[in-house]
Amino acid sequence: xxxxxxxxxxxxxxxxxxxxxxxxxxxxxxxxxxxxxxxxxxxxxxxxxxxxxxxxxxxxxxxxxxxxxxxxxxxxxxxxxxxxxxxxxxxxxxxxxxxxxxxxxxxxxxxxxxxxxxxxxxxxxxxxxxxxxxxxxxxxxxxxxxxxxxxxxxxxxxxxxxxxxxxxxxxxxxxxxxxxxxxxxxxxxxxxxxxxxxxxxxxxxxxxxxxxxxxxxxxxxxxxxxxxxxxxxxxxxxxxxxxxxxxxxxxxxxxxxxxxxxxxxxxxxxxxxxxxxxxxxxxxxxxxxxxxxxxxxxxxxxxxxxxxxxxxxxxxxxxxxxxxxxxxxxxx
Amino acid sequence: xxxxxxxxxxxxxxxxxxxxxxxxxxxxxxxxxxxxxxxxxxxxxxxxxxxxxxxxxxxxxxxxxxxxxxxxxxxxxxxxxxxxxxxxxxxxxxxxxxxxxxxxxxxxxxxxxxxxxxxxxxxxxxxxxxxxxxxxxxxxxxxxxxxxxxxxxxxxxxxxxxxxxxxxxxxxxxxxxxxxxxxxxxxxxxxxxxxxxxxxxxxxxxxxxxxxxxxxxxxxxxxxxxxxxxxxxxxxxxxxxxxxxxxxxxxxxxxxxxxxxxxxxxxxxxxxx
Numbered sequence: 001x002x003x004x005x006x007x008x009x010x011x012x013x014x015x016x017x018x019x020x021x022x023x024x025x026x027x028x029x030x031x032x033x034x035x036x037x038x039x040x041x042x043x044x045x046x047x048x049x050x051x052x053x054x055x056x057x058x059x060x061x062x063x064x065x066x067x068x069x070x071x072x073x074x075x076x077x078x079x080x081x082x083x084x085x086x087x088x089x090x091x092x093x094x095x096x097x098x099x100x101x102x103x104x105x106x107x108x109x110x111x112x113x114x115x116x117x118x119x120x121x122x123x124x125x126x127x128x129x130x131x132x133x134x135x136x137x138x139x140x141x142x143x144x145x146x147x148x149x150x151x152x153x154x155x156x157x158x159x160x161x162x163x164x165x166x167x168x169x170x171x172x173x174x175x176x177x178x179x180x181x182x183x184x185x186x187x188x189x190x191x192x193x194x195x196x197x198x199x200x201x202x203x204x205x206x207x208x209x210x211x212x213x214x215x216x217x218x219x220x221x222x223x224x225x226x227x228x229x230x231x232x233x234x235x236x237x238x239x240x241x242x243x244x245x246x247x248x249x250x251x252x253x254x255x256x257x258x259x260x261x262x263x264x265x266x267x268x269x270x271x272x273x274x275x276x277x278x279x280x281x282x283x284x285x286x287x288x289x290x291x292x293x294x295x296x297x298x299x300x301x302x303x304x305x306x307x308x309x310x311x312x313x314x315x316x317x318x319x320x321x322x323x324x325x326x327x328x329x330x331x332x
Numbered sequence: 333x334x335x336x337x338x339x340x341x342x343x344x345x346x347x348x349x350x351x352x353x354x355x356x357x358x359x360x361x362x363x364x365x366x367x368x369x370x371x372x373x374x375x376x377x378x379x380x381x382x383x384x385x386x387x388x389x390x391x392x393x394x395x396x397x398x399x400x401x402x403x404x405x406x407x408x409x410x411x412x413x414x415x416x417x418x419x420x421x422x423x424x425x426x427x428x429x430x431x432x433x434x435x436x437x438x439x440x441x442x443x444x445x446x447x448x449x450x451x452x453x454x455x456x457x458x459x460x461x462x463x464x465x466x467x468x469x470x471x472x473x474x475x476x477x478x479x480x481x482x483x484x485x486x487x488x489x490x491x492x493x494x495x496x497x498x499x500x501x502x503x504x505x506x507x508x509x510x511x512x513x514x515x516x517x518x519x520x521x522x523x524x525x526x527x528x529x530x531x532x533x534x535x536x537x538x539x540x541x542x543x544x545x546x547x548x549x550x551x552x553x554x555x556x557x558x559x560x561x562x563x564x565x566x567x568x569x570x571x572x573x574x575x576x577x578x579x580x581x582x583x584x585x586x587x588x589x590x591x592x593x594x595x596x597x598x599x600x601x602x603x604x605x
Contacts, residue, residue: 130345
């Protein structure tokens with residue numbers, strides 16, 4: 001009995017057949033998820049794929065039309081109140097009060113979560129310092145920068161450490177520096193053992209942070225696995241080269257075939273690419289082209305993009321979602 | 333770069349939170365009331381509507397109609413001041429619905445809805461905060477009345493009792509407008525629908541005129557209008573001759589409105605996506 005319990009306990013979150021429609025539009029059409037306790041799990045998909053609707057159901061904000069899900073063994077519908085005691089949500093829209101200061105926001109939440117007045121103030125101070133917001137703590141949130149607002153939003157989710165943290169596109173719209181700060185925070189949270197469900201439209205982000213990824217499209221999980229498995233299913237990284245003179249493409253093709261194996265000729269007559277995930281080998285190939293007087297306009301060594309993942313998995317690109325998709329989870 | 337230091341601070345911050353026992357219902361509601369107060373603190377201008385409008389009403393009605401209706405402005409002031417108090421406070425209740433509708437467009441509501449708290453707490457708290465606005469509106473009117481020569485027989489205790497009764501009724505009535513605030517799509521729609529209801533209800537009462545001069549059917553309506561009963565009770569409390577039955581009816585209506593519309597508002601607040 002005990003062994004069975006130990007074997008079944010590591011799942012922090014389980015969903016099976018979750019579905020939700022808004023009017024005629026089916027936003028989520030049967031999503032299954034299994035998230036191990038203490039891991040970062042990425043839900044990857046384009047806008048309108050059903051990510052936000054899924055996360056809102058799991059956070060008890062929306063009632064599923066069909067399917068079941070549980071958070072640490074508590075059903076999200078029947079035991080919604082228990083689930084609310086275990087999760088925190090940092091939504092796509094800033095889930096902090098713009099008309100209050102950063103400090104007031106944290107004290108407000110701390111009080112609502114049951115901290116005594118003095119403890120609430122101390123907790124707010126502690127979080128503001130940890131999230132590099134101490135200086136701005138007396139400012140109204142509406143005057144915060146996007147990155148500060150997002151950090152406060154995440155801090156607000158951690159006033160009482162949740163068992164599971166839902167992050168809905170935490171870096172969308174942030175500049176690269178702020179994005180890196182948020183990534184650092186997520187890494188620290190993961191290292192501290194918090195289970196995180198991370199919705200994102202960036203493969204890069206899921207790749208950097210998540211140990212498991214579900215790719216979601218049109219309300220369904222279309223692929224699931226580790227980032228490595230997922231990328232392997234799409235094809236590896238590739239060296240992309242553009243030549244100054246299209247006449248030299250056959251020379252380039254011959255050299256790259258020797259250096260890297262397979263070569264793919266792009267529709268652009270000056271461009272070609274070869275699968276390659278090793279930067280040293282790519283550098284050697286470039287050097288060999290230079291030695292043979294093949295003149296290069298530009299080159300890049302790139303991971304497959306979300307577009308390529310989608311192209312490989314679904315036959316359409318992530319942008320290719322004709323206007324029929326609902327706005328993520330916020331109809332009307 | 334302070335990343336490492338911050339990382340340590342972050343880990344400490346994460347490690348040091350034993351989950352406290354859940355906040356009690358009253359504590360959660362009062363915390364939301366505090367939120368309302370903070371907003372007033374940051375944007376004090378929002379008190380203008382509960383201060384300027386009542387001043388306008390008192391001055392306009394007293395000096396425009398006083399002579400015509402009651403023979404003198406002084407005599408009319410004695411009649412109308414408790415009524416204006418009722419009207420101004422009840423008009424303010426519409427803004428509770430407008431404010432809730434505005435709040436719903438913000439992401440922070442999602443966070444409130446995922447907290448393990450007493451369900452009506454955000455709404456009860458907001459209305460408790462609004463009650464302070466009602467109090468401000470009421471106080472402005474009474475103070476202005478006294479400046480203009482209003483001397484109620486029951487003195488300060490009578491005025492305080494009338495003000496308290498009006499605020500209790502306003503609290504009950506607010507639930508109608510918070511329900512409206514959740515059913516309608518925009519703050520403007522709530523405002524229009526709200527005033528479309530409260531405006532005729534207030535004018536078709538005994539706030540401004542003695543109903544005996546009215547046509548029969550209208551008089552019958554005015555007599556049973558809870559706002560008339562509230563205005564009568566307020567006058568009675570200020571004059572020291574209040575009818576206990578009127579007060580009970582007013583309190584009963586407030587309780588009934590709360591009993592019907594509070595659960596409705598709470599349900600709508602939870603289910604609105």
